Amino acid sequence: MNTTSAVDNPFIVIFIVWGIVLPIVAGLGVIGNFLTMLVLWRKEMHSTTSVYLQGLVVTDTGILIGSIITLTFIGCADYLGGETLNYFKDQVYAIIYAPGYYSMMTLQQCNVWITVSLSMERYIAICHPFRAARLITMKKNIIVIIAIVTISMLYNIPHLLATEAVDCTDYSQNSTDVSLDSKSASIKTNLSNGGVFSISSVMPKSQFDIMSTPDSVVNTDYKPCLAPVETAFGKSEFYKKFRTIFYAVIIYSMPLLGLVILDSFLIRDLMVSRSGTNINDENEANLSLVLVLIDIVLIIFQTPSLILQFEILPSSPYYSWLAVGNLMFVTNSAVKFLIYTACWRKFRNVLLQILRLQYSKNDCEMSTVEKSDIVQNEKYSNGHERENKLSYITNDSTRKQSASEKPLNGMANDSEV
Numbered sequence: 001m002n003t004t005s006a007v008d009n010p011f012i013v014i015f016i017v018w019g020i021v022l023p024i025v026a027g028l029g030v031i032g033n034f035l036t037m038l039v040l041w042r043k044e045m046h047s048t049t050s051v052y053l054q055g056l057v058v059t060d061t062g063i064l065i066g067s068i069i070t071l072t073f074i075g076c077a078d079y080l081g082g083e084t085l086n087y088f089k090d091q092v093y094a095i096i097y098a099p100g101y102y103s104m105m106t107l108q109q110c111n112v113w114i115t116v117s118l119s120m121e122r123y124i125a126i127c128h129p130f131r132a133a134r135l136i137t138m139k140k141n142i143i144v145i146i147a148i149v150t151i152s153m154l155y156n157i158p159h160l161l162a163t164e165a166v167d168c169t170d171y172s173q174n175s176t177d178v179s180l181d182s183k184s185a186s187i188k189t190n191l192s193n194g195g196v197f198s199i200s201s202v203m204p205k206s207q208f209d210i211m212s213t214p215d216s217v218v219n220t221d222y223k224p225c226l227a228p229v230e231t232a233f234g235k236s237e238f239y240k241k242f243r244t245i246f247y248a249v250i251i252y253s254m255p256l257l258g259l260v261i262l263d264s265f266l267i268r269d270l271m272v273s274r275s276g277t278n279i280n281d282e283n284e285a286n287l288s289l290v291l292v293l294i295d296i297v298l299i300i301f302q303t304p305s306l307i308l309q310f311e312i313l314p315s316s317p318y319y320s321w322l323a324v325g326n327l328m329f330v331t332n333s334a335v336k337f338l339i340y341t342a343c344w345r346k347f348r349n350v351l352l353q354i355l356r357l358q359y360s361k362n363d364c365e366m367s368t369v370e371k372s373d374i375v376q377n378e379k380y381s382n383g384h385e386r387e388n389k390l391s392y393i394t395n396d397s398t399r400k401q402s403a404s405e406k407p408l409n410g411m412a413n414d415s416e417v
Contacts, residue, residue: 011319012079013319013320014322018075019079022071026067026068026334032336033334033337035337035351036340039354042350045347048121048136048141049122052114052141055110056336057336059333062107063104070096070101074089077089089225091226093226094166094225094227094228098164102159105156105251106152109156109251113152114148115255115259115294116255116262119259119262119295121136122262122287123266126285127266158242162239164229166227167227168224168225168227259298262295263295266291270288283346287346290339293343297332297335298332302329305326305328305329307321308321308322
């Protein structure tokens, strides 16, 4: 068997990162986000800021779950094979490709712009406190979130029209044999075709099998399959610009630049607050610090995905960069719980209160069961003692009666004599 490399079998790295590491990160992130929901929906956490934080945790959870569906299964199927995984790759993946990609891009856009809105809200609250009461209200924040979700859903509709599921034989009839280098270039193009969450499959099935499985397990026998293929709209210049230039501006450049500017003002005021000359509310300052950390993590973890949009990397490191870039994108949605618990005192206190309450409830239930067992034992013991006491009294009365009858019998014998 020939040795494999990033060109011979580019899906080895993708399998390790997406098939093993990513589901672990996503699973832990879902657990952390669930605990975050328990805290943020508590009455004591209710505020104008909590609306944005709730939106963040919902979109983060959607990204984590969606990443497993759109990345982990296909990453495992490409390398491991197997009847179930091959069925997912050959029949299911092509059908869910367009709606799955649309959903992930919509969630990503919502997540990024909710973060920007949260930064703007913190900027007004900290840097312009006298205007905060007029500009920041619960109603306005809800309207902002509704607007972000609506615009994101409409903006990403072209992704639904860019690909369609077709039979592999229909697509491969017009294909011709190509060299290994051109195959690698084709895989690179197809891996990046859908942007962040995209992998292979927009290529002839025979080429896909040869490139995605070891030589010893390649099977040239035809099996019915579906493949997601670019439509005429997906090949148009408009969609190519929409997927690269517009996407880089709307999803990355504009929001990340806005975050850098807003965070610079927040950091400046937070540094002034430490000398006690500006911000008096320590909780507000603490929450703003948490937000700055969230923004920094977002900027760092989103940057690799931005580079993927322009296909500027050569084929050899592209696959590793693609795998790690998507993992970093997913990790961004999994680490916010750690930031909250490590740096946000109010969040940590409410979380501990919930855990103590749950522990006390369980302890109370255990105590009730134990107390019931003790009462039952006491009832049994008391009843047993009463039975013993009655038995003792009865036996004592019998003995006394026998003792009193014995002299009478003696007197009767004497009279007979």
